[in-house]
Amino acid sequence: MIAPLSLTILPDEVGTIYIPATIESNSTIQSVAFGASSIKCKVVHQEIEEIKMTEDIFHELKIPYTNNTQIFLHDDTLYLGPLVGIFTAGFSESTIRPIGERSLFFAKLLAAEKAVGAFVFIFGAQHIDWEKGIIQGFFYHKYGWEQIEVPFPNVIYDRLPNRRTESLRSLQKIKQRLNDEYLIPWFNPGFFNKWEIHQILKSEHQVSDFLPETHKNPSFSLIEQMLAKYHHVYLKPANGSLGLGIYQILYSREDEAYYCRYRDDKDVNRLQKFSTLEALINTLFQKRRLDTYIVQQGITLIRLNHKSVDFRVHTNKDQNGNWQVSVIAAKISGRGSVTTHLNNGGVVRTVDEIFQDSSECQRITKSLEDTVLTLSEVIDTKQEGNIGEIGFDIGIDKNGKVWLFEANSKPGRSIFAHPKLKKYDTLSNQLSLKYAVHLTEKTIKNPQDVYK
Template identity: 55%
Template sequence: MMYTLKISEKGQRTVWLPSTIHISGQMEVLFGSYSAPCCFISRSDNQNEIIISNDLAKKLKIPFQSHVCLFLDEQSVHLGPLIGIFTAGFKKSNIRPIGKRTFFFAKLLAKEKEVGGFTFIFGAHHINWETGTINGYFYTKNGWEQFEVPFPNVIYNRLPNRRTENEATFQQIKYKLKNEYLIPWFNENFFNKWEIYRMLQNHPSALPYLPETHAHPTEEMVQMMLKKYKHIYMKPADGSLGLGIYEIIEAKDKNSYYCRYRDEYEQNRLRKFPSLSSLWREIFTEKKMTHYIIQEGIPLIRYKGRQVDFRIHTNKNKSGQWQVSAIAAKVAGKGSVTTHIHNGGIVKTLDEIFEHEQERCFVTEKLKKAALTLSHCLEEKIGAAVGEIGFDFGIDKKWNVWMFEANSKPGRSIFTHPKLKKYEELTTTLSLEYGVYLSEQIITNPEAIIT
């Protein structure tokens, strides 16, 4: 339940609670990692308000009046929660403090009024280890403002890319906050394609959705896979945005091979080679194949002659349950090896792809079932808190669903479609709802949290 938190100049070390909350006398009140002894007084009116004396608000470093949740454990009352979003790429600007990503974070933080609590973004240089505080950026009615607040109840990792995430500084910060301060993180790492496949291939519920995949491809492995499937994909295990992906196709006469990819000039290429050996020598000899995977090619359904795949977002809600939060189709650009927008791909709704309602409902249910099944499987195998996943699925000509990729920090490009805007709002709201849920769990039921 949400309450309006107000700060009063009256009284000292006092919190006035609604009459529906039966607490009185001396106890501790907490905000994030900060705590203070105080006196709780139950008010006689029916207002859904929590009032805190100004001296106590300052001591706890509560930045301003807002809407909050209240959680109880055996010895204390927790106000908040305080959710920190960890990222990088800050600029010296009060208008656009995170550069091009400022608008995304503004939309995300604007949702805190709907779920309760305080949400802020911060980077490595905003942490004050000596005082256990963070100079966090809050999105208020006045725009972006910085306030010094305690360490948060939970942290949502929104580092922009794998390179940044793998830097020693960020790894040390995450380790310290997680293991020394016992602050749970969610979506704490980017997914690796091979690691995800390796986890899921041992899960019987996930196995029907997995195309055959192998790590560290060799020319012999490509030959074996082509003999079996006629076309395959080579993908960087840590890739994103469709970069570095190659499609290899064996010609029908088996006397030549085609390779489709995007070159260094960002042009889609289709090249023909007289043999697999000549293709391998020219395209892959100088690449570090230990960073690649090879994957079975799936004969996908098409829209106006072009391949279609599907992006499905799943989120955990305020009850900690998985739900499908967005579905979109992506149509490949002309000559493109992927359906990514920067490769010429086009976002479509399922209504636009499937004109007949019965067919559309059939596909929607298959995609939802696959997404929810795999969300549960991944959470079980990863063994860490996951609040959102973006899946890339394909559907073959026999209507089987295949998982090509799972993303722990899914892109937002599908929401450029005007009919998908409402789902963008839903995904951002659910991310904060899960932060509230995780905070409540760590306070009221800490043994249930996987660390």
Template identity: 50%
Template sequence: MKNTVMVKELHGETMTVKLPPQLFRTSLGGIGFGTMQLHCSITVHSDNSDVLYMSSDIISELNLPLHRTLHYFIHHDIFHIGPLIGIFTAGFTDSLLRPIGERSLFFAKLLSTEKSVGVCAFVFGAHLINWDEGTVTGYFYNEKEGWTKQNIPLPNVIYDRLPNRRTENHSGIKSIKHRLQSEYLIPWYNPGFFSKWDLYQQLIQDKHLNKYLPETLYQPSFKDIEQMVKKHKHVYIKPANGSLGLGIYQVVMSDEGTYYCRYKDGEENRLQKFSSLKKLISYLFRHKNLDQYLVQQGIDLIRYENRAVDFRIHTNRDENGTWRMTALAAKIAGRGSVTTHLNNGGMIKTLEELFPAKETYEQLNSSLQNTVLQFSQAISERTNGCIGEIGFDIGLDREGHIWLFEANSKPGRSIFSHPKLRMQDRLTRELSMSFAIYLTRLELERQEVHYK
């Protein structure tokens, strides 16, 4: 890895750091880890290695985990090592075996990439911040020891992995987020769940991208739905801030003028017939309000074994801040299902499995990649906060036209259950960590300009 050092303990000296000759600067007078900085003696060693030696008192003061390869950043007279990444979430338990409940495995897999990326990462929550000391009690993970807790400086960067909108909108969480960003100048990435409607309004104005967007209306009246069904013959009514395909209704008008609705009721997929659209809406929304729904143009998707197919595509920004397509899979709807989600009986295929002809595969892969990278750039420029990863739900109609159905700032990872997507699984996790390197460098440079 470029711009990295291996951190080892220096015996027999105090408040001293020894650097490789190629990294030594006479102006250096301190070491930084996370948001903590210590003034110390910085000298040079002659090991002809990329090792940084640090006296035990500095290690203790910084609470620095040893024997790690970390990136370095030289700004002002401080030699910073890291980045130290705090993964912010909620839902902690009292168990050190599963400290974040059912999501512990996800976080363990995420933290397992830190060595290959060259970062130091931990998981924390609002209740674990020690404001008076400027530290946090973080959960660390490694395969040998499992989960451990350790006091650590506040991080260089915070990666937002809050589990849901309700937690995200809690006033206490908002207050903590504001304090960490304003008082400690800590960059915070992937800060919130996207609003489907807000995102649609922003993207529909882009003349290069609006051709990929199905017609969509928010808070539709009955007349709006009626006009959409007459125009497209097929629409989806979905929660404006829903997830996992829950609460979606597919409405189809037949040539005879009757209406069919497909939806999930508990664990069952249902298909019901109505003599009029009015009866359909009255029945399905008898206990609900359309104020929190969208109506979206239905698309005649390509099919596999007579089942609808769409695509889940992940994009991530790397340590240079550049967007990359990191994973692509086809999702095939379950029998009688309104969506392609696995929990509705769907299944996952790779693009090669779906399109074995090399030329067809390469052409479609390139088209999908170009499309999602354009959207990734546009979304990151148009939304508040710093976006480092996006999961797209993309459709392909029978005419070969690409459609964007949804973009998710905290995408699910069900596609990675496919054995041929293990490399993509790891890549998405690695780049979600690598992006912190870019943000740390950017923030230090910003502080340097402000300092001068």
């Protein structure tokens, strides 16, 4: 990816675009394209390192405003942009917060466009005009949110908010139509299934050792066997997220009783005692189907002030399509909490706040980075679609062994509220858009590598 070039408008000419003389083409450039729009034009080379275009081209291509832009050359066409559409749901009528509580997240993401050299907007199913081939997209700039008509984008970043919305047939049809009929590539096109990811990783020798023993559709006898072996286990929804619906079951040999730690429907951390495992399951799973859960080996994690510590690590693909670590955060469990999630009372810390010895901090950081980069490569190779980011929940036990608890294709952003981690919020947003640039160039020049 080259450095983005500034784009300006020339009001007094027509049908002409000026590009730097340093941009060389193997053939005569005859057209300019933006998103799905393209027109014939005259191309003139200039000594200045910027893009200038006449006003008629600017409007006909439906470029929303002047901005920094990447350029790609292929055959006889000059491609500007890219135009990146972020597909989501949950829009409101508000012009100040068009996507409700997530408006701030999207504003931060869209604010990264200038540094990357892209035009980025959010849209939903209701904003597509199929007959005209246009989208009424929401853009964010210094004056706030603005809805602007643009052509179909070069790539689409899937940010549907949850599994329930993602499973809606109407949205699935839209995604399929944009991908199949309009050949627009998507990245991060779906939530991961915990069991499927576990099976993928279990079959790969270089990462299988990171996995706790895990089984789906657990029976009473299986849970009993795992409790005898590990003293505590976790029951997790196979398609859960945000730490919701997780139960920790412990067996006490001293009082021959079973204990269950969980968060109830009123968001209160609970610890209940039962005389038998059957009583525990029958009481707590009256409204839940055990066959939609997985049972996972309990790990005795490292602790700080008698509280468990695990790590959230994000990886992103960069402008070359390579994986890199974008942030590492430590999470400390809340009082009586079954997980370290913030909504369960957990607290975020930086790694150096947990490990104050610099050599130990570097060793732990290196171990986490090596682990998640290897995991990212394996998941990327085995999963369908274009994956641009992954969030990992990683644990380290008291013996220093690294364990993978979960991998998420749409990781939450709550860790970035920590003051020392805000710069990594910007980094991960920029990397998401840089990957969109990479995917655009790949689609233009080597579409066979995208549509396999």
